[in-house]
Amino acid sequence: MKALKLAILFLLLSMACKTKSKENNPMELVLGSQNMAIRNVIDSVDQYEVQILYTQIDRRGDSIILTDYEFQLDDMKYFYPASTVKLPIAVLALEKLNFTDSLNRDTRYYIEGDSVENTFAEDISKILAVSDNHANNRLLEFQGQDDINLRLRNKGIFPVRISHRLGVHSDDVTTKPLIYYINDSTTGTSASIINTEPLSLSLERIKKGVGYYEKDSLVNNPFDFSYKNYYPVSSQHGVLKRLIFPELFKTNERFNLSEDQREFLLTAMHTLPKDAGYDQEEFYDSYCKFFIYGDSKENIPKHIKIYNKVGFAYGTLTDCAYITDEKNKVEFMLTATILVNEDGIFNDDKYEYDEIGIPFLAALGREFYNYALETKKAP
Template sequence: MRILIFLLAMCGVLTACSNAQVLENPLKKVLSSKNPNIKRVMDSVDQYEVQIRYTQIDRGKDSVLFTDYDFQVDREDYFYPASTVKFPIAVLALEKLNEIDTLNRNTRFYVEGDSVETTFAKAVSEIFAVSDNHANNRLVEFLGQDAINGRLRNKGIDPVRISHRLGYHSDDVTTKPLVIYLNDSTTATLEGSVNTAPRPLQLNKIRKGTGFYEEDSLMEGPFDFSLKNYYPIDAQHGVLKRVIFPEKFSEKEKFQLTESQREYLLGTMHTLPKAVGYDPITYYDGYCKFFLYGDTKEDIPDHIKIYNKVGFAYGTLTDCAYIVDTKNDVEFMLSATILVNKDDIFNDNQYEYDAIGIPFLAELGRLLYDYELKRDK
């Protein structure tokens, strides 16, 4: 009898240990780190408006399993997405090319009134390599805001609202025509579109700070983001999952890309600026790779690839990434945003990007990478 009781007790202990292991929240563990890059943010976490989603990836013989862990992810709490919106715009531009027989990603074009001739492939490459605003805006002219928003919603990527171009906030809802080269001597014009004027967003934290600069004048009162782009963590992670793991989604939910297009897209997402001709001093490996390498000028090893899109503006830093280490069998997804604006004034260019924001995101990536190195899969 005593032996039976002992065995039952041991089973209970083992079950409890097993359940504890299952219930362990690695994100919570990482965010409790004493590392100063993490601790100084977590000690005043409300000030920094942090949101994080970390996805573990487990592979079976013929399946992929996601386990998501969130910290303060709330689609009702607004953050400015900055250049992260370029990711879905690039994907949707490739998708639209499939619907027009005379176009492909190497087709040359220019926006009416613009002196720069480019290709769709070059625009996508510039978006991921150095987060080029002009490249993004040319694809916005190609797609139109209503089509961008509608296509994303139809795939179940919601909520989202792309309302303006980047580099400047234009209230113009009419896109410009594109002049397309059908061959070396023949051109055609793709007409622009008239899009729906944005309505003010009704979200928490849509008005931020205590003041802002308008031209050279300091204006008192919070800065209003209600007419700006809206692309929360839910939506960002949803786009990333569909691009990296299209087989996990229905035909209606996935992006309709050819295999060649998807391979090109994935290549541009992880390719470093120096590999496509940019100055490696100005555009070092971590320039647009905040996680793991954002706070260092060191080269990223060949066996680590980061498929991602960052954004930084108005004191907000965001990264959405799929991180792979082929040498050590590590892969995970991570999306995070942080606001670093100590003086509470917007448009003064006094943001703690290098002092607080990027070190936090880099350390967050390193700690989760270290966790994944040791995790049983």
């Protein structure tokens, strides 16, 4: 049986990976690892709904060559993106500031009806350091769902659909006004934005499991994600590529950011919680870094930087990252998602994050890092 599973795995890999040489196929090498954190998932790969996209980065003189390798990548197979949607929301908020004369990233503001004041820069930092839901929702109120979706599509980033806030799970299509400070004594108010009602998604695996809890009652039907956010691996990877290598894209496909804005964003993406002012005991280095270090609370070495955004909810874990080792001149991109919900019940807070999901993503990151390191050393 094990031999049969391995044969099926390698068949899938040979079909999914864009490469000519099996000997140099990183996806095949990594997923063929005997590391048990990887092996246990791959031996039951369909159960875990795994999708992976790895980008090998080669620099030759002034040229940058990106080569993608896929495993089970399928935009039509739905997974819940959770907090990964916060990255494009943050990027587009920064971009929108360029078209608003009275605002910049240091403008202090608050949502009408709320007393919490923040700057746009503070909210973006909170999103990227500790995945703050409230900060994300404020930036969504600033832009509106329709504008976010339209601007992503106009840049060639699709499929994608942002339909709701996070944490509070408000599906209200009308945004709340922002009150922003023009100076110390003068404020302005933005208008509410009325967005279109989201349509039901028609995708594979849009209904999952065998039941879910609604308040305290168990409903014995699959959990329906039809009206949730939709942000597949290919779209996540597309956002990351545009941020790290904007020069590889046409002008109309790039984010409209100044170099100062882009540097601010990239710094926020790799800044560890302790360096953003958070308590290191609660927000350890790998708090929002699943690849390589997710299964450890040890400090991440200073020469390794991870520019990423993770998401985890409803048993789904996802990480989308650009990883660099400045000392060894190693760099690569990796996006992966896995569903860990053994009992098939949603909203019961019984998900195998620590037992299966995070160990898998951490081991996956290490295997790809080791591959990139060995490739760099090779003559």
